Amino acid sequence: MNTDQKVISVRNLTKKFGAFTANDSLSFDVYKGEIFGFLGANGAGKTTAMKILCGLSYPTSGEIMVAGLDVYKQREELKKNIGYMSQKFSLYEDLTVFENIRFYAGIYGMSSKEIKAKSDDLLQKLGLVHARNKRIGELPLGWKQKLAFSVAIFHNPEIVFLDEPTGGVDPVTRRQFWDLIYEASRNGITIFVTTHYMDEAEYCNRISIMVDGRIDALDTPERLKKQFEAKDMDEVFLKLARKSNYQE
Amino acid sequence: MLKGHYSFTIILKITMKRFIGFIKKEFYHIFRDKRSMLILFGMPIVQLLLFGFVITNDLKDVKMAVVDHSKDEYTLEIINKITSSGYFKLVENLDGIAQVDEIFRKGETKVVLVFEPDFGKNLVKGSHASVQLLTDASEPNMANMEVNYLQGILQNYNVEINRGKRVPNQIVPQTRMYFNAELESVYMFIPGIMATILMLVSAMMTSISIAREKELGTMEILLVSPLQPWQIILGKVTPYLVLSFINALVIVGMGYFVFGVPVLGSFVLLMAESVLFILLALSLGIFISTVSDSQQVAMMLSMFALMLPTILLSGFIFPLRNMPLPLQILSNIIPPRWFIVIIKNIMLKGTGFEFVWKETLILIGMTAGLIALSVKKFKIRLE
Known part of the structure; x- marks a missing residue:
C-alpha cells in the first residue's frame, strides 16, 4: 500500500433520490494497491456509492476522482481504467471459458494476440488449461468465481470493484479467492470490495462501515477493534448497527 | 491533422472490432440455445406448412x-x-x-x-x-x-x-x-405469417435476450465497460435484424416456390418494407426490455402485448371490417395491421410505393416514437 498515491478520492459525496438521502456527504481516500473493504448493512447505501464510483450513476453533489479522473467529466476514460465484478459472477454460461475471456477483453480493446498470450498464462496459473473450451455452465461455482475475478482484472485496470464477490461460496474456496485478491493487490491493482462476511473484513487493509448513508467508522481492522473494544469485526459491526437503531 | 486522422482510424478499428466481438457472442447465444433456434427457424416453417397445407383439406369428391x-x-x-x-x-x-x-x-x-x-x-x-x-x-x-x-x-x-x-x-x-372475386385471403397467410414471425423474432427474442443480460448481471458489467449504451443495444439487436431478414426471405421464398404465392410488385420494395417493420419490432423489443427486469416478464409482455394483438387484431385471421368499432379503432395502434396492408399490396396486388406510402409513414413514425421512448427510459435507468 502506497499512501502517497490516491486512487480514489471522495469529498462530500451526496446522492439523493427525491427526499431520501442514500449517501450523506461521504469523504474518504483509497490508496494504490490497497484492499479497501466497504461494509454496511443492506440498504446502508453501499451499492449506490459504488455505482457512482464506477461511473454508472451521477452523484447529486461532491468531488469524486477515481484513477485520477473526474467521475462527472471523464466517465469514458474512467471506464477503461476500472474493472468490476458482481455477486452474480457475470460470465456467460453458454460461452466457453476462452470465449468469455475473449469477449470481455475485446470490449476493453485488447488485441487478439495479447488476449491469446495472456489467457494462456492465466489458465495455466488457475490450473484451468483443460477447461479452456468448456462452457462456463459446466464449471463448479468456485472456478467460475475465480475466473470472473480474473476476467475483471484481465485488462489490467487501476482499480477493481468487487460487489459481494464471495456470496454463496464455501469458506475454503473463499480463502483461495482471497489469495487471488492479495496477488492482484501486490501487482498494484487497488481492490474496492463490499462484503457481508466479517471474517473477510479482517483480510482488508482498511475498512469503512456505512450506517444509514454515512460512513461511521474507517480504519484498519486492528484499530477498529481497539476503538470499539471488540474481540472481532462482527462485534464492531453489531455495535455500530445498534447505534443506528438507537438513534432512530 | 495527420495525427488526428490516424487516431480516428484506430478508434474506428477498435470500435469495429468490439462490435464484431459483441455480435459473435450474440450469435453464440442464439445458436447454442435450442429454444431460440426452434423459434427462429422451426416456427416460420411450421406455421407456413400449417396454414398452407394442413388447413386446406385434400380434395375428394x-x-x-x-x-x-x-x-x-x-x-x-x-x-x-x-x-x-x-x-x-x-x-x-x-x-x-x-x-x-x-x-x-x-x-x-x-x-x-x-x-x-x-x-x-x-x-x-x-x-x-x-x-x-x-x-x-x-x-x-x-x-x-x-x-x-x-x-x-x-x-x-x-x-x-x-x-x-x-x-x-x-x-x-x-x-x-x-363470392370472392379477388380471392382475398387465399394468400393472406403469407403476409400474416410474415408479420407474426418478424414480430416474434425481432421483438420477443431481443427483449428476452436483453432481459437475460439484466437477470444474469452481465448487463452491469457491460455498462461499467467502455461500451456505450447505444453500442450495447446495437450489438444486441444486429444479429436479430440479420436473422429476421433471413426469415423474411425464407417466408417469401417458401410462399413462392411451395405455395405459388406470387410477388407481383417490386421485390426490393417488399424487402425494404420488411426491414422497416423489423426495425419497428426491434425497437418495440428494446422498449419492452427497458420495462422488464427478468426474462419471464419480457416473455409475458411480448406474448400479451405483441403476439396476441398481432394474431387477433391485425386482420391476419379475422377481417377487421367485421369487428366491433372499438376494436377497429384499437387495431390502428397495432403495427402489423399496417405492415400486412403494405405487403398485401406489394405482393398480391403488385402496387408500388405510391399506394403504401401512408402506411409506411405510420410505421416510420411508430419506430421513431419507440426509439425515442426507449432512449429516454434507458437514460432514466442509468441515473
Whole structure:
C-alpha cells in the first residue's frame, strides 16, 4: 500500500433520490494497491456509492476522482481504467471459458494476440488449461468465481470493484479467492470490495462501515477493534448497527 | 491533422472490432440455445406448412355441376376424365348459367363447369375452345386448389388429344370465383405469417435476450465497460435484424416456390418494407426490455402485448371490417395491421410505393416514437 498515491478520492459525496438521502456527504481516500473493504448493512447505501464510483450513476453533489479522473467529466476514460465484478459472477454460461475471456477483453480493446498470450498464462496459473473450451455452465461455482475475478482484472485496470464477490461460496474456496485478491493487490491493482462476511473484513487493509448513508467508522481492522473494544469485526459491526437503531 | 486522422482510424478499428466481438457472442447465444433456434427457424416453417397445407383439406369428391351447351364427345370425355380422377363428383346437369348463383348459395356444389356451344367443333376446326371454371370462393384456399386440379386435368387431356397432330388445338379454361372475386385471403397467410414471425423474432427474442443480460448481471458489467449504451443495444439487436431478414426471405421464398404465392410488385420494395417493420419490432423489443427486469416478464409482455394483438387484431385471421368499432379503432395502434396492408399490396396486388406510402409513414413514425421512448427510459435507468 502506497499512501502517497490516491486512487480514489471522495469529498462530500451526496446522492439523493427525491427526499431520501442514500449517501450523506461521504469523504474518504483509497490508496494504490490497497484492499479497501466497504461494509454496511443492506440498504446502508453501499451499492449506490459504488455505482457512482464506477461511473454508472451521477452523484447529486461532491468531488469524486477515481484513477485520477473526474467521475462527472471523464466517465469514458474512467471506464477503461476500472474493472468490476458482481455477486452474480457475470460470465456467460453458454460461452466457453476462452470465449468469455475473449469477449470481455475485446470490449476493453485488447488485441487478439495479447488476449491469446495472456489467457494462456492465466489458465495455466488457475490450473484451468483443460477447461479452456468448456462452457462456463459446466464449471463448479468456485472456478467460475475465480475466473470472473480474473476476467475483471484481465485488462489490467487501476482499480477493481468487487460487489459481494464471495456470496454463496464455501469458506475454503473463499480463502483461495482471497489469495487471488492479495496477488492482484501486490501487482498494484487497488481492490474496492463490499462484503457481508466479517471474517473477510479482517483480510482488508482498511475498512469503512456505512450506517444509514454515512460512513461511521474507517480504519484498519486492528484499530477498529481497539476503538470499539471488540474481540472481532462482527462485534464492531453489531455495535455500530445498534447505534443506528438507537438513534432512530 | 495527420495525427488526428490516424487516431480516428484506430478508434474506428477498435470500435469495429468490439462490435464484431459483441455480435459473435450474440450469435453464440442464439445458436447454442435450442429454444431460440426452434423459434427462429422451426416456427416460420411450421406455421407456413400449417396454414398452407394442413388447413386446406385434400380434395375428394368435390361436388360439381355441369352446364354443357355443346354436349359432344369431347365434353363428355372431359367430364369423364374429371369425375374419374376421384377429386370431383358430378351431381347435377344444369340448363343454363342462370342457375349457378342459386346452387352455389345452397352450398353443396362447389364447382360448375360451363362448356361453350360447339365446344368440340371449335376444338377440332378452330384453334381453341373455351370452358369456364366457376368456383365458390367463400373458402378461398379450397377454391384455389379446385381450380388448380381442374386446370391440371384439362391440360393433360389437351396434351392427349394433340398427340401426333401438326396444328395443336387449345382448350382455354376461364376461371371465375364466386363470392370472392379477388380471392382475398387465399394468400393472406403469407403476409400474416410474415408479420407474426418478424414480430416474434425481432421483438420477443431481443427483449428476452436483453432481459437475460439484466437477470444474469452481465448487463452491469457491460455498462461499467467502455461500451456505450447505444453500442450495447446495437450489438444486441444486429444479429436479430440479420436473422429476421433471413426469415423474411425464407417466408417469401417458401410462399413462392411451395405455395405459388406470387410477388407481383417490386421485390426490393417488399424487402425494404420488411426491414422497416423489423426495425419497428426491434425497437418495440428494446422498449419492452427497458420495462422488464427478468426474462419471464419480457416473455409475458411480448406474448400479451405483441403476439396476441398481432394474431387477433391485425386482420391476419379475422377481417377487421367485421369487428366491433372499438376494436377497429384499437387495431390502428397495432403495427402489423399496417405492415400486412403494405405487403398485401406489394405482393398480391403488385402496387408500388405510391399506394403504401401512408402506411409506411405510420410505421416510420411508430419506430421513431419507440426509439425515442426507449432512449429516454434507458437514460432514466442509468441515473
